Amino acid sequence: MTTSELLRVSELSVDAAVSRVVLARVMGHADTNLYGSVHGGTVMHLIDEAAAATAARHAGVPALTVRVEGMDFLAPAHVGDLVSARAQLVDVGRTSMRVRAVVTAERWNELGPVVLIATAELMFVAIDGQGRPVEVPRLAPADVEWLAETVTEGAATATFVPRETGQRPRHT
Numbered sequence: 001m002t003t004s005e006l007l008r009v010s011e012l013s014v015d016a017a018v019s020r021v022v023l024a025r026v027m028g029h030a031d032t033n034l035y036g037s038v039h040g041g042t043v044m045h046l047i048d049e050a051a052a053a054t055a056a057r058h059a060g061v062p063a064l065t066v067r068v069e070g071m072d073f074l075a076p077a078h079v080g081d082l083v084s085a086r087a088q089l090v091d092v093g094r095t096s097m098r099v100r101a102v103v104t105a106e107r108w109n110e111l112g113p114v115v116l117i118a119t120a121e122l123m124f125v126a127i128d129g130q131g132r133p134v135e136v137p138r139l140a141p142a143d144v145e146w147l148a149e150t151v152t153e154g155a156a157t158a159t160f161v162p163r164e165t166g167q168r169p170r171h172t
């Protein structure tokens with residue numbers, strides 16, 4: 001195959017489900033603030049790791065966080081909660097990728113409600129070995145709407161409940 005017959009990366013269209021990531025961890029005492037609830041920074045760390053993995057999996061190369069676009073903390077998490085960050089691509093540019101994340105909390109050792117505790121959107125840029133931006137594959141068009149819906153609904157858990165106040169995340 002000659003070079004001219006090879007597809008450019010930007011001509012590839014990749015299903016966003018392929019790069020979907022769920023990162024979950026049980027919260028311990030070291031994760032809590034002086035009020036007894038989980039640090040916002042702990043939740044942000046989990047989001048960043050899940051979202052970065054999503055972006056890198058899609059790009060096939062390392063991806064750096066360049067922007068945090070909106071981060072909403074909707075309800076507190078506590079010691080003994082299993083906190084899960086779900087991340088999916090919702091848009092791509094030439095070298096940039098927008099990832100949406102939702103974070104839920106549930107008790108680690110019993111069945112019960114799954115509470116939406118945070119949502120966020122982050123931008124990543126794919127880089128080459130020299131740290132320069134590189135093109136990323138397109139996102140299969142049909143996926144974008146489906147992903148947006150799925151993520152906004154809080155990862156489609158049967159027992160999912162919005163925060164007690166009934167407020168919905170703003171990233172729609």
Ligand SMILES: CC(C)(COP(=O)(O)OP(=O)(O)OC[C@H]1O[C@@H](n2cnc3c(N)ncnc32)[C@H](O)[C@@H]1OP(=O)(O)O)[C@@H](O)C(=O)NCCC(=O)NCCS
Nearest residue numbers: 063064065066067092093094095096123125127131132133
């Ligand atoms: C990633 C980095 C190499 C990109 O370099 P750059 O000079 O900004 O690159 P460009 O101006 O060519 O922009 C590249 C893409 O990123 C987007 N971009 C860059 N900064 C952005 C920002 N703050 N917000 C949103 N998009 C941004 C551009 O719109 C462009 O998107 P496109 O190619 O899809 O059109 C550089 O910004 C960097 O090193 N940033 C620090 C990243 C970092 O250390 N993060 C924390 C740890 S992971």
